[in-house]
Amino acid sequence: MPNLEHPAYPAADLLHLESLVPCRESQVSMLLSIFGERQQFSFPSIFIYGHTSSGKTYVMQTLLTTLQLPHVFVNCVEYFTSRLLLEEILIQLQSSSSDKEQTCPVHCDTLNDFVRLFKQAVASQELQDQTLYIVLDRAEQLREMEANILPAFLRLQELTDRNVTVVLLSEIVWELFRPNVGCFEPFTMYFPDYSIGHLQKILSQNHPPEYSADFYSAYINILLGVFYMVCRDLKELRHLAALNFAKYCEPVVRGEANERDTRKLWKNIEPHLKKAMQTVYLREISSSQWERLQHDGGEPGQLKGLSAHTHVELPYYSKFLLIAAYLASYNPVRTDKRFFLKHHGKIRKTNFMKKHEKTSNHLLGPKPFPLDRLLAILYSIVDNRVAPTANIFSQITSLVTLQLLSMVGQNDQLDGPRYKCTVSLDFIRAVAR
Amino acid sequence: QHRHLLELLKRTMVHGESNSALIIGPRGSGKTALLNHVLKDLREMKQVTENLLELFMKNPFLSGLLQTNDKVALKEITRQLQLENVVGDKVFGSFAENLAFLLEALRKGNRTSSCPILFVLDEFDLFVHHKNQTLLYNLFDISQSAQTPVTVIGLTCRQDILELLEKRVKSRFSHRQIYLMNSFDFKQYIKIFKTQLSLPAEFPDESFAQKWNNNVQHLSEDKTVQDVLQNLFHHTKDLRSLHLLLMLAVSAVTVHHPLLTAADLQEASRHHRTDSKANIVHGLSVLEICLIIAMKHLNDVYDGEPFNFQMVYNEFQKFIQRKAHSMYNFEKPVVMKAFEHLLQLELVKPLERPSVRAQREYLLMKLLLDSSQIMDALQVYPNCPTDVKQWAASSLSWL
Numbered sequence: 001m002p003n004l005e006h007p008a009y010p011a012a013d014l015l016h017l018e019s020l021v022p023c024r025e026s027q028v029s030m031l032l033s034i035f036g037e038r039q040q041f042s043f044p045s046i047f048i049y050g051h052t053s054s055g056k057t058y059v060m061q062t063l064l065t066t067l068q069l070p071h072v073f074v075n076c077v078e079y080f081t082s083r084l085l086l087e088e089i090l091i092q093l094q095s096s097s098s099d100k101e102q103t104c105p106v107h108c109d110t111l112n113d114f115v116r117l118f119k120q121a122v123a124s125q126e127l128q129d130q131t132l133y134i135v136l137d138r139a140e141q142l143r144e145m146e147a148n149i150l151p152a153f154l155r156l157q158e159l160t161d162r163n164v165t166v167v168l169l170s171e172i173v174w175e176l177f178r179p180n181v182g183c184f185e186p187f188t189m190y191f192p193d194y195s196i197g198h199l200q201k202i203l204s205q206n207h208p209p210e211y212s213a214d215f216y217s218a219y220i221n222i223l224l225g226v227f228y229m230v231c232r233d234l235k236e237l238r239h240l241a242a243l244n245f246a247k248y249c250e251p252v253v254r255g256e257a258n259e260r261d262t263r264k265l266w267k268n269i270e271p272h273l274k275k276a277m278q279t280v281y282l283r284e285i286s287s288s289q290w291e292r293l294q295h296d297g298g299e300p301g302q303l304k305g306l307s308a309h310t311h312v313e314l315p316y317y318s319k320f321l322l323i324a325a326y327l328a329s330y331n332p333v334r335t336d337k338r339f340f341l342k343h344h345g346k347i348r349k350t351n352f353m354k355k356h357e358k359t360s361n362h363l364l365g366p367k368p369f370p371l372d373r374l375l376a377i378l379y380s381i382v383d384n385r386v387a388p389t390a391n392i393f394s395q396i397t398s399l400v401t402l403q404l405l406s407m408v409g410q411n412d413q414l415d416g417p418r419y420k421c422t423v424s425l426d427f428i429r430a431v432a433r
Numbered sequence: 434q435h436r437h438l439l440e441l442l443k444r445t446m447v448h449g450e451s452n453s454a455l456i457i458g459p460r461g462s463g464k465t466a467l468l469n470h471v472l473k474d475l476r477e478m479k480q481v482t483e484n485l486l487e488l489f490m491k492n493p494f495l496s497g498l499l500q501t502n503d504k505v506a507l508k509e510i511t512r513q514l515q516l517e518n519v520v521g522d523k524v525f526g527s528f529a530e531n532l533a534f535l536l537e538a539l540r541k542g543n544r545t546s547s548c549p550i551l552f553v554l555d556e557f558d559l560f561v562h563h564k565n566q567t568l569l570y571n572l573f574d575i576s577q578s579a580q581t582p583v584t585v586i587g588l589t590c591r592q593d594i595l596e597l598l599e600k601r602v603k604s605r606f607s608h609r610q611i612y613l614m615n616s617f618d619f620k621q622y623i624k625i626f627k628t629q630l631s632l633p634a635e636f637p638d639e640s641f642a643q644k645w646n647n648n649v650q651h652l653s654e655d656k657t658v659q660d661v662l663q664n665l666f667h668h669t670k671d672l673r674s675l676h677l678l679l680m681l682a683v684s685a686v687t688v689h690h691p692l693l694t695a696a697d698l699q700e701a702s703r704h705h706r707t708d709s710k711a712n713i714v715h716g717l718s719v720l721e722i723c724l725i726i727a728m729k730h731l732n733d734v735y736d737g738e739p740f741n742f743q744m745v746y747n748e749f750q751k752f753i754q755r756k757a758h759s760m761y762n763f764e765k766p767v768v769m770k771a772f773e774h775l776l777q778l779e780l781v782k783p784l785e786r787p788s789v790r791a792q793r794e795y796l797l798m799k800l801l802l803d804s805s806q807i808m809d810a811l812q813v814y815p816n817c818p819t820d821v822k823q824w825a826a827s828s829l830s831w832l
Binding site: 033034036043049050051052054148158171172173174175176181182183184185187188190192193195196228229230231232277278366 | 459460465558559590591673674677680681684685707709710712713715716717718719720761763764766767771774777778779795815816
């Protein structure tokens with residue numbers, strides 16, 4: 001039963017459209033009512049915002065192509081300067097009008113030229129006053145371009161005096177877009193996120209033909225149960241679903257369980273999904289590595305993710321240097337005497353320290369320390385005597401190049417170079433093993 | 434104000450006087466509309482008074498948005514005055530020479546006398562930011578010297594525009610300002626609402642027009658509709674938002690639903706006024722909501738001082754260890770990914786640009802949501818685990 005009804009467009013098209021955009025019928029019907037008939041003027045600018053992968057680009061594209069409305073579709077990340085953007089719009093206009101003519105190269109530097117060329121291009125097409133839609137995807141990049149691009153696009157209908165509507169798609173809310181002096185306010189529309197029922201419905205649509213739909217829905221249920229708390233992004237969930245389905249079907253393939261044996265399937269897949277959360281979800285390993293791993297049935301301990309690769313093998317003294325740097329960054333200077341000397345006195349807690357105990361150094365980040373302090377701590381943690389040779393100093397410099405330490409301050413400081421440790425506690429623990 | 438502007442322009446046309454004026458008013462107060470109206474009147478008048486010399490009125494419409502620097506503006510003026518073939522390959526030493534040459538050419542073209550030119554500069558404040566304000570200087574200069582009758586009208590929304598002008602430009606400007614303010618009260622607002630919605634007399638279907646207009650009259654007396662309009666009126670007086678609201682309501686009119694109802698207007702108003710950030714918060718995952726609640730508590734405890742990821746993670750850990758039954762203890766990289774998603778949605782903004790030196794986890798940030806917004810959004814959040822909600826409401830006070 002068609003929910004979308006509109007007198008201007010044929011019912012068959014609308015039915016087809018509805019099948020392509022599940023769970024988005026109300027947004028599409030609102031858009032249709034705003035667009036009106038082909039010749040009618042619409043809002044000069046429409047701003048659509050919604051979460052990542054809530055279907056904004058997909059719905060706009062399907063709507064415009066199915067109903068064959070004249071449109072120009074440009075992604076602002078791809079055409080990131082104003083000149084690229086304007087030229088691309090004009091080129092697309094030219095190419096959509098007649099395909100037998102070659103597109104002559106368009107040179108358009110400023111908005112002024114753009115308005116003029118745009119009027120020419122629109123006049124040369126057989127649009128017959130139909131509304132032309134210019135859709136700008138990832139519109140938050142428009143804020144980074146020249147300051148007059150965004151307000152000009154919002155007013156394009158007024159500036160060019162033609163029947164054109166600009167649609168901006170973005171994830172960021174309109175309040176963060178508004179320029180300081182104000183501008184022509186567009187009509188804002190929200191694409192709500194998919195609820196868990198919607199997600200299930202959409203994901204279940206891609207089930208492979210060999211298995212039944214129920215089987216696949218049960219699998220999607222399990223997947224959502226694990227991942228829904230963390231991520232609601234449709235694209236990521238689809239990626240995870242595709243990767244893990246083979247593993248899920250393994251017991252069925254091997255003949256150990258049939259399709260309805262949910263408990264066995266769950267026991268099989270559960271540790272696998274937990275592992276997936278740490279690796280594939282974080283994009284630590286690529287999907288091809290993941291599939292190979294599944295195929296080989298290798299042990300999980302052999303998994304070396306991207307961040308694991310930063311555990312470089314350091315020479316003996318460098319490890320100690322790094323640990324010393326970590327201690328120097330995170331312990332306040334007062335406690336050095338207590339920790340590192342054999343005979344230490346009592347430390348009297350003054351009022352000053354009591355007030356400042358609240359913000360632990362671990363929360364605020366590493367503090368810079370001078371070179372001498374680093375060497376002092378190093379001598380006290382290394383058991384045997386360490387001579388201050390050039391070797392040690394060059395190892396410090398190589399740690400800086402590896403960006404495990406960072407130099408703070410100018411090169412020509414009189415007191416000597418100061419450093420800061422830039423690695424986390426987990427890394428230090430791994431190094432210390 | 435209409436009369437004032439009309440007078441001004443008439444004087445230029447008829448008496449050959451040069452003038453300049455600025456029309457100042459907030460956004461949507463009808464500056465462009467006023468100007469267009471006056472120009473239309475002028476054109477009609479010109480046809481009436483045929484005994485005047487053959488006055489040729491041209492108005493290059495320049496917009497601050499399009500002409501971003503003076504060279505571009507000059508090219509546009511040349512093009513609109515259709516003098517391109519005259520200018521040709523000449524190279525001009527300065528801007529002033531160029532402009533003077535154009536005006537000379539115009540004068541010679543008409544033979545009898547010079548024709549008055551009306552320059553309309555939209556978004557005047559953007560012209561003020563050009564280098565040296567050469568265009569403005571020259572235009573006002575010409576309007577003061579008595580060669581060709583030139584009128585310069587600027588439209589702007591900044592009230593302090595005069596301070597932005599340079600001294601030499603300001604002295605040549607005639608300081609004539611026309612202020613447009615939306616100074617009507619609510620009764621007039623309702624009348625405007627009625628006139629906007631009513632169909633004009635030339636509408637082809639007489640009976641439908643009659644029914645429609647009766648409906649509009651009926652609506653304007655309805656209490657709920659008045660409430661809706663009152664709400665909008667208190668928020669902003671300009672007519673553009675009224676226009677937006679009405680257009681939205683009218684777009685719901687279809688063949689099956691031919692007359693506008695109060696429910697349509699309410700629906701349109703609700704749509705217009707939704708809090709967009711609350712909508713975004715509605716779509717976040719539970720982990721991200723927990724991070725936002727942790728940030729809210731940090732803001733409460735530390736009175737709005739900026740925080741970094743490590744602090745938020747710490748707070749989250751405290752919650753997991755003490756109170757959570759339904760939340761699984763996620764690993765740090767997973768929490769980091771959720772935090773980066775919040776950064777991407779610009780709900781959390783770093784105080785300064787991230788540099789290579791500082792680590793990502795220790796970059797100071799601030800939250801762009803208000804705590805009342807967070808609480809409201811949590812009420813409507815679907816499937817929120819109860820312990821998360823309780824954590825949000827109570828502030829875990831210990832130290």
